[in-house]
Amino acid sequence: QSALTQPPSASGSPGQSVTISCTGTSSDVGGYNYVSWYQQHPGKAPKLMIYEVSKRPSGVPDRFSGSKSGNTASLTVSGLQAEDEADYYCSSYAGSHVVFGGGTKLTVL
Amino acid sequence: EVQLVQSGAEVKKPGESLKISCKGSGYSFTSYWIGWVRQMPGKGLEWMGIIYPGDSDTRYSPSFQGQVTISADKSISTAYLQWSSLKASDTAMYYCVGEVAATGRAFDIWGQGTMVTVSS
Numbered sequence: 001q002s003a004l005t006q007p008p009s010a011s012g013s014p015g016q017s018v019t020i021s022c023t024g025t026s027s028d029v030g031g032y033n034y035v036s037w038y039q040q041h042p043g044k045a046p047k048l049m050i051y052e053v054s055k056r057p058s059g060v061p062d063r064f065s066g067s068k069s070g071n072t073a074s075l076t077v078s079g080l081q082a083e084d085e086a087d088y089y090c091s092s093y094a095g096s097h098v099v100f101g102g103g104t105k106l107t108v109l
Numbered sequence: 110e111v112q113l114v115q116s117g118a119e120v121k122k123p124g125e126s127l128k129i130s131c132k133g134s135g136y137s138f139t140s141y142w143i144g145w146v147r148q149m150p151g152k153g154l155e156w157m158g159i160i161y162p163g164d165s166d167t168r169y170s171p172s173f174q175g176q177v178t179i180s181a182d183k184s185i186s187t188a189y190l191q192w193s194s195l196k197a198s199d200t201a202m203y204y205c206v207g208e209v210a211a212t213g214r215a216f217d218i219w220g221q222g223t224m225v226t227v228s229s
Contacts, residue, residue: 003153034213038154045204045222046146046154051215058210089154093214097170098144098156 004029004090004101011107012080020104022073022090030071034093037066037075040103041086049088050075082108111135113143113205113220120226121195128191129223131205138186139163142208144216145179145190149201157203159214160188195227 005023012018022029022037029035035053038046048057050066053073063078073092077084085108090101116130131143144159158169162181169179181188188205203223206216 032213034215036211036213036215038216040154045219047219048211048215048217051211051217052213055211057217087153091154091156091214096168097158098214100146100154100156103153 004092004099006088006090006101006104008102009105009107011109012077013109014080014082016080017076017078018080018106019074019076020088020090020106022075022092022101024071024073024092024099026071028092028094028099029068029073031095032093033068035066035068035073036091037064038089038091039084039086040089046089077106080108084108111207111209111218113207113218115203115205115220115223118224118226120228122229123195123197123227125195125227126191126193127195127225128189129203129225131188131190131220133186133188133207136207136209139183142214143181143188144206144208145177145188146204146206146216147173147201148204148222157190159208162186162188195225197227197229199225200227201225 037050040046053068054066145157147155157173158179160167162183205220207218211217
């Protein structure tokens with residue numbers, strides 16, 4: 001199965017907002033409200049930031065928000081902070097398995 | 110504390126077999142799915158498969174079906190990922206993941222990772 005499509009990079013200045021897209025198909029992103037987003041800092045295990053499109057696990061700042069329209073999901077980081085610089089991956093349930101996006105490197109300028 | 114603790118790094122030769130482990134603690138191991146995620150050096154995340162330790166129901170990514178075996182021993186709260194014949198292309202970090210507080214195949218618990226290096 002094909003990976004979900006993410007832009008390889010995104011950037012923003014501290015305090016700004018940035019949105020990362022994640023495009024799939026009607027068999028994954030568009031077919032289920034089971035899109036998740038993960039943050040990974042270098043050398044660390046990924047961390048769940050968003051699940052079920054827009055829900056935040058306990059402890060995740062409300063600066064992180066998720067949405068979906070059709071076959072494309074989005075992660076928005078508002079009020080960018082230096083510690084937000086990391087790789088971000090989307091994933092989606094796809095019927096009997098899970099598919100990840102290729103990842104987006106977020107740079108805080 | 111809810112956590113997944115994985116076995117240590119491995120260095121193997123092509124053709125050898127390997128079984129790595131992931132021990133869950135701080136929650137009801139049999140009640141939540143545990144999966145495995147591969148990350149090749151410098152690359153992205155790839156979902157390999159998932160098991161429900163309560164009844165050993167197992168699902169595989171089409172990309173990994175037949176290439177690896179996922180199992181679990183609920184008596185010791187441990188999940189496993191195994192290969193019968195390793196290839197150099199299996200060199201990667203492998204994470205076990207748990208779907209505990211989150212839902213919808215979202216993994217809120219991650220092990221620390223097991224680095225597998227396959228080289229002659």
